[in-house]
Amino acid sequence: MKIDRRSFLTYTTAFVLGGAAGSMLSPAPWKLTDDIAIWTQNWPWTPVPEDGEVTHKKTVCTLCPCGCGIDVRLVGGRPVKIEGSTDHPVNKGSLCPKGFSGLQYLYGPARVTTPLKREGKRGEGKWKKITWDEALTAVSDKLAELRASGRPETVACIADSDQGTIPNLIGRFMTAYGSPNFLCAATAKDAVEQAIYVTQGKQGVPVFDIQNADFILSFGAGVLEGWGGPGRMLNLYGAGKSSKTIVQVEPRLSDTAAKANQWIAINPGTETALALGLANVIINESLYDKNFVENFAFGFDRWTDENGVTRDGFTAAVKGYEPAKVAQITGINQADITALARKFAKAAAPIAINGRGQGLLPGGIDESLAVLMLNALVGNINKKGGISVMPDFDYAKWPEIKIDEVASKGMQQPRVDGAGSEQFPNTRYLLNRLPEALNVAGDGVPIQALLVTDANPLYTMPDTEAAKKAFDRIPFIVSFSPYMDETASFSDYILPNHSYLERLQDVPSAAGISRQVISLSTPVVKPVYETRHIGDAFIMIAQNLGGFIKNAFPWKDYETFLKDALKEHWRNLKRKGLVELSHNPPEPLTYLFNTASGKFEFYPTAQTNGTDQPAALPAYAPVPIEGDMQRFDLVLTPYDTIRLAGGNLASAPFMTKTVDDTVLKKETSFVEINPTTARGLNLKEGATARLTTPKGEATVKVHLYDGIMPGIIAMPRGLGHTAYSVYLADKGTNVNTLIGSIADPASGLDMAWGIRAQLTRI
């Protein structure tokens, strides 16, 4: 048989055809087709849910200070779902979107997985992985060096809160080390606390007994946007919406305003005037609680001080705020003001609350004072459904601390932020004043080392870019954040803390409920990465520093300390997860006030600070917001929404997904603007515009919204992160970069509610 080219092709074809025919009669192609289909379902990047036993672990959410109970569902030991605990007294099963998306804070790519040392320039994002020993030694060495030079007060610490044993353990460290500079960001609660202190002489946690109130007059407090603990408020709203009247006073139709019985649009920043106007009507029409005012209050009418000088009382202070004038200031109809005052005073259990949005910013002290006095007028102090003050939590027992000479000298230095100074005697922390203090001329930066624990000032501080420049003057910045947040990414060392589901921690609830609820947040999962509990890290640093500092921390780790500090509560906390200490407002009306007069002071003598200052009575003074009115014809106000986290901890990526595309579209934020105003600026829905304020500028889109007053534009807090992960960074504009801080002359607290702005079409 001769095989040439043609026959070779023919035989090959025959062979292949035969092979094909044969294989069709074999199982191989059929089986392979099936197998390939299954193979495609098992590619390694296809997520497969955990399989295993389903268990539930109860713990407490620490993503914000409210302390909601959570129930974590685990499959095969892996947390897969977070829900609110139905039996927890704070939230009773309700939870906010942040709490629900909590797993992304555990497994998300924003975690810092090992200790890091900065390699490149600050904020460049070049890091070197180091061991925990290296990290702790580096920080201890720097702190030892500063202390050896006799300047321990040049070390500052910024924390997210001063409640609970972790912040207090860090505070103890600062004391033993010798620095008075432990700072927290002040919130609306600080202003209320201070108002309570100057009128009642009590320091403690303000309690708003919304649960037992039937008429809620909210001066901008976003009760459905996260004010007073979102878990708690959502639960109360769901349980009592038919039996409660909610009147929301604010310039923007927020979710709370939309759900309220009445929305009163008010010129922003004029809430104090309205509160005083309402007081004016209540006093003129004699609708106030005479029993309270006559027996338990001081400074309501004219009074004479110890020097024989006759002073004005509260009645005189509100005299100037007759409805007609208040209508002019606030832009509210005069008849509405009178009607509101009557409804408020005649309600069975009225309560007035304040604090814009979630209450992240304190606002002026006069606003809190005026609102508190409005409550006092209707006798709504220290009673069911009213405002009272709960003593500061003191369940943890601390051994006595002995400090050495260096520390005692350092502790006597004035605070860098001026809190507690002669100028601001009643204020605890003034973080907003830190950048200014850092920007002193020359090399003598008052802070040489900064420790940042769970706070993220380089995102949350107003005029963020200026704050960043000021922070850059600090030679040594250490972050203890579990996440690569803006501040961590700008630091020199990161000593990552456990994330909240991996961490043991006591949680005194800050939601403003009328009982002291202390919960124990216990780890639901072993640490996923090479992180360490912040308490352990500080104990180790203290031990490295030695001497008196080491002696102040005689525990091997945080758990040993906690067990030791909680004493009798530890067993209950371990067993039940929470301890409730009753806080019964004294009943019947046995008001106990610690003021000089022993009464509720409508004329807060404490605020005069012993001087002859007559300015103690609340008064409305327009907040001088920044910007030239000619150039900046609009006013930008930030707002809060429950779908975004605007505080120290960024939203979880899930939350960004819940935001409407009239708030954020791709990478661009929207500003809300009234259609009338937009027409004047020739802006249509969705138009791109340049937003300029005295502090910065951004490219935005506009959303025409009837729910915002003409001349005002609004942007949400919580967007525009520059760090964390690709799922959060560069999404929209951080409104904090566009606004500034204005210190209240009485308290030093930030009272800015907006900034002048300009919007030009591009």
Next chain:
Amino acid sequence: MSSTDKNQTVSSEAAPEEKDSPASSTSGWAVFMFFMIGFVGSLLAGWILFPDLLYSKKEQPIDFNHAVHLDVVYDGCNSCHFFRDDGTFAGMPDLNSCVDCHQEVMTGDPEEVKFVEEYVQPGIEVPWLNHSKQPDCVFFSHAAHVIGADMSCASCHGDIGTSSHTRTYEENRLTGYSRDIWGHSISRLGKPEPGEPKPMKMNDCAKCHLEETGHKGACFQCHK
């Protein structure tokens, strides 16, 4: 055969192209022969070689003796392969269940010694190879079958409970699942011997459901 016709036509006209004639190059029987070589070859490859190539063979980490265990436990299969309180099926027991008895070596059997030394003492879970593992997209309730329909374990898994050695695990190189799912017969013809595990492809489920319940079942019953 049009090309051959063409060739013939051409050859009758031009003698020099005689080499292209069918007789000199391609013959019918040779074409048939090559066809058959391909045909038979691929049949043999498909039926005999392919299954051997498709499956890799693995042994269990421990040669487990089911028979011995079944003798000493009081609740049959359920003693180790139990239903959890919430009704889900625990499947392969984890180390915790074994440690109840095997904290220390009990019998001195070399496999038990290996188990205690290599897994119990360091606290490592035994990476058992699961002959019955289904893909994640399949929802299967043991409770519905064992408790609800009162079926015995052996009716699907075969007489594994009385075996004294583990079987060789044959793993599909492509899918990673056990050969048992498809069934030992590569053609899926014929029935498994009594006492052998049953195949567990979707059609196997449907077939049994049709016989037992009169309906194959709906998609979402298993594919949630």
